[in-house]
Amino acid sequence: MTDLLSVDHLSFGFHDRQLYQDLTFNLKQGSMTSLIGANGVGKTTLIRLLMGQLHPQSGSINFMPDMKLGYVPQFRNIDPEYPLSIKSFVQLNQLSHPFPWHTKKERQQVDAALAKTHLTARQDQLLGRASGGEKQKAYLAQALLTEPNFLILDEATASLDVNTKVELMTLVQELNQSLNLTVLFVTHDLALAKDYTDQYLLLTPGHYEMRATHDMNEAAMPKELQPAQEVE
Numbered sequence: 001m002t003d004l005l006s007v008d009h010l011s012f013g014f015h016d017r018q019l020y021q022d023l024t025f026n027l028k029q030g031s032m033t034s035l036i037g038a039n040g041v042g043k044t045t046l047i048r049l050l051m052g053q054l055h056p057q058s059g060s061i062n063f064m065p066d067m068k069l070g071y072v073p074q075f076r077n078i079d080p081e082y083p084l085s086i087k088s089f090v091q092l093n094q095l096s097h098p099f100p101w102h103t104k105k106e107r108q109q110v111d112a113a114l115a116k117t118h119l120t121a122r123q124d125q126l127l128g129r130a131s132g133g134e135k136q137k138a139y140l141a142q143a144l145l146t147e148p149n150f151l152i153l154d155e156a157t158a159s160l161d162v163n164t165k166v167e168l169m170t171l172v173q174e175l176n177q178s179l180n181l182t183v184l185f186v187t188h189d190l191a192l193a194k195d196y197t198d199q200y201l202l203l204t205p206g207h208y209e210m211r212a213t214h215d216m217n218e219a220a221m222p223k224e225l226q227p228a229q230e231v232e
């Protein structure tokens, strides 16, 4: 299998705080990886490096040439009177041309993204009145519009209840299989990491560990990540 991403000897830090030293890992095309670590260890910073918003201080980050990234943020609280429907929200970033209407192709892309995220029947619902799971799926649909082959889910399950987390991750797993999407899932939830992803990259201050999730030993994980202390 081809590597979608290779990170080689990456070092990065802010001011006097070094976040990673010699971080090296690969993501195979079609793999599902959890990025886990305690608050403040550098998960978001690594995502920003992968997205090109920050640059390595040493080492390198290389993607396969046709890599296309989709980014799914954690949903924010949205005013119940927020005036957009789920469908209008999904197509919000789509108008890349100067005309205030959507082309047939764009409308088809929106319909496909709504179908892939099982939102078709709910597309006219106001986003502000949608459930947490539906809001999160709307962000996912928005990210799928550009037909990415690499999806970063940034704490996308953090504010959802258990059933909705499972529903969202089942959907992500379906997309991973049907579209051969490579997935990087940022989370504090070890159980979800274990159940839904193949491998994990654990960041701890000054160290990292990349392993298959079936080899994860929860008891050896940093205390902040263990279920009893979970703060999501």
Ligand SMILES: Nc1ncnc2c1ncn2[C@@H]1O[C@H](COP(=O)(O)OP(=O)(O)OP(=O)(O)O)[C@@H](O)[C@H]1O
Pocket: 014, 019, 037, 038, 039, 040, 041, 042, 043, 044, 045, 046
């Ligand atoms: N632009 C910045 N300038 C200076 N320090 C920063 C900047 N961005 C992040 N940091 C610091 O770098 C460290 C890592 O932050 P980061 O947001 O990557 O952590 P995280 O693992 O994503 O945390 P969380 O789980 O809480 O979201 C933190 O100590 C943070 O305060």
